[in-house]
Amino acid sequence: MTEHYNMPDERGHFGPYGGIFVAETLMPAINELNEAYHKYRQDAEFQRELDADLQHYVGRPSPLYHAQRWSEALGGAQIYLKREDLNHTGAHKINNTVGQALLAKRMGKKRIIAETGAGQHGVATATVAARLGLECVVYMGAVDVERQALNVYRMKLLGATVVPVESGSRTLKDALNEALRDWVTNIDDTFYIIGTVAGPHPYPAMVRDFQAVIGREAKQQCQEMTGRLPDALVACVGGGSNAIGLFYPFIDDASVKMYGVEAAGDGVETGHHSAPLCAGKPGVLHGNRTYLMADEDGEIIETHSISAGLDYPGVGPEHAWLKDSGRAEYVNITDDEALQGFHALTRMEGIIPALESSHAMAYAMKLAPTMSPEQIMIINLSGRGDKDMHTMAQREGIKL
Amino acid sequence: MSRLEQRFAALNAAGRKALIPFITAGDPYPEFTVPLLHEMVKAGADVIELGVPFSDPMADGPVIQRASERALAHHVGLRKVLDMVAAFRRDDEETPIILMGYLNPIEIMGYENFANAAQRVGVDGVLTVDLPPEEAEACVSLLKARNIDQIFLLAPNSDAKRVELMDKVGSGYLYYVSLKGVTGAGHLNTQDVEQQLAMIKQHTRLPVGVGFGVKDAKTAKILAEIADGVVVGSALISKIEANLDDPEQARSEIIELLSSMRQAMDSGA
Numbered sequence: 269m270t271e272h273y274n275m276p277d278e279r280g281h282f283g284p285y286g287g288i289f290v291a292e293t294l295m296p297a298i299n300e301l302n303e304a305y306h307k308y309r310q311d312a313e314f315q316r317e318l319d320a321d322l323q324h325y326v327g328r329p330s331p332l333y334h335a336q337r338w339s340e341a342l343g344g345a346q347i348y349l350k351r352e353d354l355n356h357t358g359a360h361k362i363n364n365t366v367g368q369a370l371l372a373k374r375m376g377k378k379r380i381i382a383e384t385g386a387g388q389h390g391v392a393t394a395t396v397a398a399r400l401g402l403e404c405v406v407y408m409g410a411v412d413v414e415r416q417a418l419n420v421y422r423m424k425l426l427g428a429t430v431v432p433v434e435s436g437s438r439t440l441k442d443a444l445n446e447a448l449r450d451w452v453t454n455i456d457d458t459f460y461i462i463g464t465v466a467g468p469h470p471y472p473a474m475v476r477d478f479q480a481v482i483g484r485e486a487k488q489q490c491q492e493m494t495g496r497l498p499d500a501l502v503a504c505v506g507g508g509s510n511a512i513g514l515f516y517p518f519i520d521d522a523s524v525k526m527y528g529v530e531a532a533g534d535g536v537e538t539g540h541h542s543a544p545l546c547a548g549k550p551g552v553l554h555g556n557r558t559y560l561m562a563d564e565d566g567e568i569i570e571t572h573s574i575s576a577g578l579d580y581p582g583v584g585p586e587h588a589w590l591k592d593s594g595r596a597e598y599v600n601i602t603d604d605e606a607l608q609g610f611h612a613l614t615r616m617e618g619i620i621p622a623l624e625s626s627h628a629m630a631y632a633m634k635l636a637p638t639m640s641p642e643q644i645m646i647i648n649l650s651g652r653g654d655k656d657m658h659t660m661a662q663r664e665g666i667k668l
Numbered sequence: 669m670s671r672l673e674q675r676f677a678a679l680n681a682a683g684r685k686a687l688i689p690f691i692t693a694g695d696p697y698p699e700f701t702v703p704l705l706h707e708m709v710k711a712g713a714d715v716i717e718l719g720v721p722f723s724d725p726m727a728d729g730p731v732i733q734r735a736s737e738r739a740l741a742h743h744v745g746l747r748k749v750l751d752m753v754a755a756f757r758r759d760d761e762e763t764p765i766i767l768m769g770y771l772n773p774i775e776i777m778g779y780e781n782f783a784n785a786a787q788r789v790g791v792d793g794v795l796t797v798d799l800p801p802e803e804a805e806a807c808v809s810l811l812k813a814r815n816i817d818q819i820f821l822l823a824p825n826s827d828a829k830r831v832e833l834m835d836k837v838g839s840g841y842l843y844y845v846s847l848k849g850v851t852g853a854g855h856l857n858t859q860d861v862e863q864q865l866a867m868i869k870q871h872t873r874l875p876v877g878v879g880f881g882v883k884d885a886k887t888a889k890i891l892a893e894i895a896d897g898v899v900v901g902s903a904l905i906s907k908i909e910a911n912l913d914d915p916e917q918a919r920s921e922i923i924e925l926l927s928s929m930r931q932a933m934d935s936g937a
């Protein structure tokens with residue numbers, strides 16, 4: 269690519285995707301956020317504070333680890349893992365919450381709200397709110413509250429109020445609806461920390477920018493360790509924040525292939541999945557235009573995935589654009605395949621990945637053997653599997 | 669002139685204000701809706717906002733959320749709502765009907781398909797909660813070409829610049845959301861509304877309706893004195909919810925509430 273990639277435009281458009289599709293009451297708040305974001309993005313003092321927090325509180329840079337044994341076993345590309353699982357709170361989510369919380373503080377907001385699915389973003393938000401002494405309310409679908417009891421407890425320990433959402437399908441999308449309702453109602457003093465690259469502009473761009481530290485580090489680490497760029501990047505895609513965080517700094521490097529891995533649940537052909545890029549169509553939800561899972565009347569379809577963090581019917585608008593433009597490729601992995609990825613990494617490298625990240629591992633197991641041992645693949649290990657012990661044990665009929 | 673413009677012009681000439689009920693199509697079951705629309709017209713409705721059920725009603729409070737869920741349980745979506753408008757039009761060619769809902773059903777149908785269908789069945793206006801004027805041009809121009817108005821919402825925190833933008837892009841009327849929050853929340857403060865309306869009126873030539881939080885005849889009367897129209901939604905739908913085992917009772921309570929509002933709005937004017 270000779271041209272420099274510079275999406276989105278100033279109203280948040282990635283080609284036909286993205287934009288600002290919200291109720292009027294939110295417009296002034298979104299404009300206020302947009303202004304603050306653009307101001308602090310170029311503010312050296314803000315960046316210095318952010319970098320210091322990422323280093324001392326989150327524990328960055330996260331290592332880039334050469335999974336030698338696993339690479340050899342698969343007999344293809346050299347696999348490197350970007351270890352976001354080693355971050356404070358156990359996933360990439362905290363990169364973004366640290367950034368947005370700093371912004372909230374600069375904007376003088378006293379109250380933080382968030383939505384969460386698996387609870388990872390909720391925990392990461394409750395964590396930074398505790399640290400800054402801000403009130404924190406986390407919306408979580410009632411179904412997820414039940415299947416992620418451990419994270420609910422963590423959030424409560426951190427001082428957050430967890431509100432179970434009983435409307436709709438009682439999962440992540442409904443938690444997002446409820447958070448938007450809260451925001452509309454408490455617009456003056458509340459900052460909404462969205463957990464992925466979705467929502468109205470500026471969220472998709474802002475969350476990307478906070479997560480892009482993953483790709484910047486990976487690029488530098490790869491250069492230092494191997495003297496060259498990677499050939500392929502692999503990351504799971506729920507809303508798409510860990511994927512875009514890894515991809516973004518490589519977009520202008522045309523030789524680097526990018527693979528986003530969606531959750532195929534029982535298989536996309538069954539309809540029980542969470543793979544809007546692979547099997548959905550463009551529409552508008554939660555403030556932006558993107559690929560969605562909707563029926564013929566435009567009603568949002570219930571999703572399915574073994575991993576609560578991928579269980580979302582939409583996807584960040586930038587991924588919709590990267591798909592249409594052909595810059596990135598989107599593939600899908602079933603629940604059963606993800607479990608194989610989970611076990612493979614655990615046994616081969618002694619690293620227990622989150623079920624979300626296991627989707628990326630499972631795809632790497634297909635892709636690596638098609639590549640040569642001289643080639644390099646970086647997989648985003650977006651989180652650790654501790655939170656999933658209960659789900660795994662249950663699935664295998666073991667009582668903890 | 670669109671049917672909506674005619675209606676507001678006639679009301680204006682008669683010195684009356686528009687009573688605008690909102691109900692969710694298909695709630696509590698599909699056959700309930702069209703007869704209710706006719707009865708609401710008899711009870712004094714000037715314009716009807718018909719809610720298109722959506723799976724993710726982000727700007728609605730619990731009452732309208734549950735109405736949507738009840739309608740969706742009967743698979744009432746945009747296509748069935750258009751059929752209902754066609755059925756209503758067989759017996760009523762005068763009362764303007766506004767479809768109120770969210771953008772995704774229209775996106776999935778396609779703007780042009782939707783505009784054609786809306787024109788064919790006799791829809792007069794479209795109010796899309798999550799379509800701000802900045803993103804509305806493609807949709808508005810297709811609707812306008814078919815004499816269908818795009819109605820925009822104004823909020824308590826909308827400034828003069830935004831009112832001017834709505835005035836430019838929108839038509840039919842503007843809908844002033846009287847409080848920061850979701851539908852059905854709290855009670856509105858009529859003094860705040862009056863102040864804000866005075867500002868809005870300086871920046872638009874369109875009629876302005878007020879809604880969100882209108883629960884009784886008394887509030888309707890006060891608002892009728894300061895606005896061009898009064899929208900009542902959650903208060904009507906609550907009647908359905910309170911009488912799920914007796915839809916006839918729900919119907920008569922809705923009509924009773926609407927009639928009392930009509931009377932109050934017309935008295936002492």
Ligand SMILES: Cc1ncc(COP(=O)(O)O)c(C=O)c1O
Nearest residue numbers: 388506507508509510577650651
């Ligand atoms: C470990 C982990 N990876 C990935 C995701 C999916 O989110 P995203 O696609 O925004 O990275 C989640 C969400 O909860 C997560 O916890």
